Amino acid sequence: MKDVARHAGVSVSTVSYVLNDSGPVASSRRARVLDAVRVLEYTPNESARNLKRRTTSSIGLVVPDLTNQFFALIAEGVERAAAERGVLVVLCAPEATDRPESIHARLLQGQRLDGVIYLSGAGAAASSILELAKAGPVVLVDERIPGFDLPAVVADSRRGAREIAAYVLSEGHRRVAIIGGPSVLWTADQRLAGYREAIAAASLDPDEVPVAVGDYRQESGYRLAEELLAGPADSRPTALLCANDQMAIGAIEYCREAKLRIPQDLSIVGFDDVPIARLIAPALTTVRQPAREMGYAAAGLLFGQLDRAGEGDAAKPEPPLFAASLRIRESVAPPPGS
Incomplete structure (x- = not known):
């Protein structure tokens, strides 16, 4: 922003007013700022902006197996909820790289993500999930870890x-x-x-x-x-x-x-x-x-935790329990000879 201000011959606050549409700026100055943005190919650092505003900028999503359509549908629901808030989803697929989940947990911690949604459909080590939970909010999908108070979105x-x-x-x-x-x-x-x-x-x-x-x-x-x-x-x-x-x-x-x-x-x-x-x-x-709905709800639960940071346990809502319903098709018949 300082480079843009210097190129346009205006103050940094004027650049901020133009980029955020947060204050009055004369049309001639606005044009100079926008021209400087174009010439310098300036792109705002969303992570820094959101950090200053104390809003969520990015979350992690751990998916154990990308070939499983159920997990893919959950990921769609997470992405839809994140897109509505302008939040970036960082996908982590341990099975695709043959690397231990503990390594991915450390990688996610290093990315300074605001929180993580974890699908543990292949038997992830609880230690990896708890390691992430020390760094920020973690929401589980289609799984619980007995004995640990981690929010989970599951079906019956x-x-x-x-x-x-x-x-x-x-x-x-x-x-x-x-x-x-x-x-x-x-x-x-x-x-x-x-x-x-x-x-x-x-x-x-x-x-x-x-x-x-x-x-x-x-x-x-x-x-x-x-x-x-x-x-x-x-x-x-x-x-x-x-x-x-x-x-x-x-x-x-x-x-x-x-x-x-x-x-x-x-x-x-x-x-x-x-x-x-x-x-x-x-x-x-x-x-x-309802995989998509479960993913969407998990993202909403995580965003709610981030929005209420510092309010204590009393502010935590109860995670939803989704119905699991029978779908009768063609693969069942009475046993042979009956």
Whole structure:
């Protein structure tokens, strides 16, 4: 700004009045300032301006897996909320670089971001998240860290899992198996609990239901389906409850290669309702989580924390709990021979 003022032959305050439209400036002086801005190719430093105004300029967004459509939709919601406030979103994707999340946590701290939204869909170490929380506000999406008071935007995964398992069992299935998510994740634990509640309500023993632990990626769904369906046809599961759509799609891929028809030979369900779920054949029965809305709400929660900085815990609003709703399509039918 000093360079612009010197070039235009005006004071720094005059340059500020013109750039911020915050004070009266004669038309001739305004023209000289704008001409100097053009000649010098001056661009205001938004971070410095926002720091002076004490407003938010940039936030971080940690996304574990960019190939997962559910995470991409959450990122869209975050970006939309940030764009409405003129805030920059810095994307961090640890899986894309094969670097530990602890390294990315330090990188984000060094960027002087105002806050971070964290998607921990692959089992991130709690220490990385807590390290970030020491530097500024952190909001979790689709995850909680039991024992730590970090705000989290989640859907009712337990209820959604209970409803979809009850639907599969109502179709007559008694030999079911579960492809669950990473055991370190709260959401995976919630979905497993919901499945087990529905199984117990159907007068079956949840402890006798096979559970294979995946990592929410398509490849693990393929591999675990191969393991669970390796037995004779009269004893293997007639339905797979998959803890997300990615693993369900992997299981469907294996079944196609193994010449197993869905849903005639095997029923499969997922969780999340990503866009491709209704486009594959057969269309996947799943549980919908409103991903975009969750991302938008997480950004709003973070901005609210930043706006209320210094007001204490009493000012914290309760994070929203989103509904998880059943989407019945074509991948479930009564078991063979029923």
